[in-house]
Amino acid sequence: MPANSPQKPTVLVAGAGITGLSAAWLLARDGYPVEVHDAAPTAGGLLEPVQFRGLPCDRGSHRIHPESHPLLRELTSDAGWVEQPRRGRLVLGGRQMAYPPQVGDFLKGLGARTAAHMGLNFLTRPGALAGFKRWEEDRKTIDDDVGFEAFVTGRVGRRAYTQFYAPYVEKVWGLHPNEISQTVAKARISTASPLTTLSKALKSGPVPDRVFLYPRGGMVELIEFFQTGLKLAGVPIHYDSPIGTKEVQAWKGPVLYSGHLSDLVDQPNLKHRGLYLLHIALPKGSVGQTDTFYLPERDFWFGRVSQPARFSDELSDDECDVLCLEIPEGRWGNDHDFSEDILKIQAQLVHAGIIPSTVDIGEMKQTFVPRVYPMYKRNWTQYWSEALRQVASMGQILPIGRQGLFLHCNIDQCVYIADEAVRHLNAGGTAADWIPKAKGFLDLRVRD
Numbered sequence: 001m002p003a004n005s006p007q008k009p010t011v012l013v014a015g016a017g018i019t020g021l022s023a024a025w026l027l028a029r030d031g032y033p034v035e036v037h038d039a040a041p042t043a044g045g046l047l048e049p050v051q052f053r054g055l056p057c058d059r060g061s062h063r064i065h066p067e068s069h070p071l072l073r074e075l076t077s078d079a080g081w082v083e084q085p086r087r088g089r090l091v092l093g094g095r096q097m098a099y100p101p102q103v104g105d106f107l108k109g110l111g112a113r114t115a116a117h118m119g120l121n122f123l124t125r126p127g128a129l130a131g132f133k134r135w136e137e138d139r140k141t142i143d144d145d146v147g148f149e150a151f152v153t154g155r156v157g158r159r160a161y162t163q164f165y166a167p168y169v170e171k172v173w174g175l176h177p178n179e180i181s182q183t184v185a186k187a188r189i190s191t192a193s194p195l196t197t198l199s200k201a202l203k204s205g206p207v208p209d210r211v212f213l214y215p216r217g218g219m220v221e222l223i224e225f226f227q228t229g230l231k232l233a234g235v236p237i238h239y240d241s242p243i244g245t246k247e248v249q250a251w252k253g254p255v256l257y258s259g260h261l262s263d264l265v266d267q268p269n270l271k272h273r274g275l276y277l278l279h280i281a282l283p284k285g286s287v288g289q290t291d292t293f294y295l296p297e298r299d300f301w302f303g304r305v306s307q308p309a310r311f312s313d314e315l316s317d318d319e320c321d322v323l324c325l326e327i328p329e330g331r332w333g334n335d336h337d338f339s340e341d342i343l344k345i346q347a348q349l350v351h352a353g354i355i356p357s358t359v360d361i362g363e364m365k366q367t368f369v370p371r372v373y374p375m376y377k378r379n380w381t382q383y384w385s386e387a388l389r390q391v392a393s394m395g396q397i398l399p400i401g402r403q404g405l406f407l408h409c410n411i412d413q414c415v416y417i418a419d420e421a422v423r424h425l426n427a428g429g430t431a432a433d434w435i436p437k438a439k440g441f442l443d444l445r446v447r448d
């Protein structure tokens with residue numbers, strides 16, 4: 001790394017999650033003096049591990065997709081990536097099928113009757129004759145927010161909506177889908193028309209997303225990688241040091257802010273929901289080779305169940321099988337104690353076919369992760385634009401990353417945004433010029 005250049009201003013980086021640390025590293029590489037401040041006592045944010053039985057388990061199922069933005073892997077090529085075949089299972093209607101589902105598996109899994117009903121419902125939905133051009137248009141417009149329910153039923157029909165989409169969003173956001181923005185559907189549901197998707201799938205055969213990338217010792221290795229790099233570059237990281245309006249306004253140079261946007265501006269419409277993680281131990285051999293189970297239906301409190309040992313051998317426990325259950329805050333509030341519910345959880349795991357009825361949950365550790373899912377209520381982008389304008393009026397402050405930009409995005413996308421912000425500073429861009437660029441990040445698609 002070059003020595004700090006005296007002409008460059010010192011940059012304040014708020015947040016030591018993957019966004020803040022990668023931004024600091026890129027700044028230091030470009031010769032900026034940098035200071036990192038994090039509100040928490042440790043680095044990592046959502047990538048800080050949960051210690052369970054001595055293993056550094058991720059905060060829920062985390063993986064890097066092969067088509068992810070290459071910068072993350074370029075910067076962390078020494079982090080010891082392992083490639084893993086993907087072994088996901090989707091639990092639907094009492095059946096398990098491969099995840100992501102291939103068309104054939106999916107139809108087989110649904111059963112002929114349900115599949116036929118869904119197909120008929122799709123073809124006869126209101127507005128079906130309006131053509132498929134609208135999928136392309138949907139990609140661009142976010143100003144007229146018709147809400148999740150109207151958006152999805154108009155595209156896939158009511159049957160598919162009630163079976164998959166409505167239970168999923170109710171579970172994650174704890175709201176009626178009509179109150180939720182259509183942008184949630186756009187970030188998660190393919191904006192290609194179902195016919196395009198189907199014909200592509202039939203032409204291309206198996207879905208290519210069958211491997212994923214993972215740091216051998218867990219996601220925390222990415223954090224440690226940047227921490228080490230920053231230490232060598234002489235960049236200080238201050239913990240227990242929250243950055244608020246007062247601090248950013250007092251700072252003389254640029255600020256890259258990866259803390260929560262709603263902590264910087266008074267905007268009651270940009271709130272989050274939290275997530276409970278339950279790490280549980282089961283007798284060795286209780287769970288098969290699956291890395292993650294996906295459970296969108298209402299029967300299950302958890303939306304995903306992952307098995308750390310299937311992400312890397314280094315996360316394998318010699319004596320037990322370990323699972324991580326993700327239970328969105330939803331109806332629970334933020335202070336529920338799941339230790340009273342072990343038998344119900346066990347029964348749900350059996351019902352989903354994840355564990356046999358003959359085994360009992362041993363140890364369990366509960367972790368509540370606050371502010372995980374941005375509450376994307378209808379028309380939230382208007383409040384978001386207002387919030388970004390307020391931030392820009394405070395000085396040379398660029399909000400970045402998942403929290404700074406109120407995004408539901410992936411790790412590689414956080415690093416890409418950090419890089420874009422550093423390029424923006426290098427080009428002499430202002431905070432006001434950052435807003436249109438930031439708006440472009442709202443179109444990033446989440447990969448699961």
Ligand SMILES: Cc1cc2nc3c(=O)[nH]c(=O)nc-3n(C[C@H](O)[C@H](O)[C@H](O)COP(=O)(O)OP(=O)(O)OC[C@H]3O[C@@H](n4cnc5c(N)ncnc54)[C@H](O)[C@@H]3O)c2cc1C
Nearest residue numbers: 015017018019039045046060062063243259401402410411
């Ligand atoms: C359950 C789950 C599964 C996921 N799975 C995947 C996956 O498979 N693949 C993938 O690519 N991504 C996944 N993600 C997304 C990924 O974890 C996040 O996008 C990424 O870690 C966000 O990094 P960040 O640095 O932007 O935010 P955070 O990790 O939240 O870091 C923000 C940091 O800022 C600090 N902070 C907050 N406010 C302030 C303040 N005012 N001043 C100073 N510091 C502050 C916090 O303490 C924290 O350390 C998943 C996320 C979740 C929740």
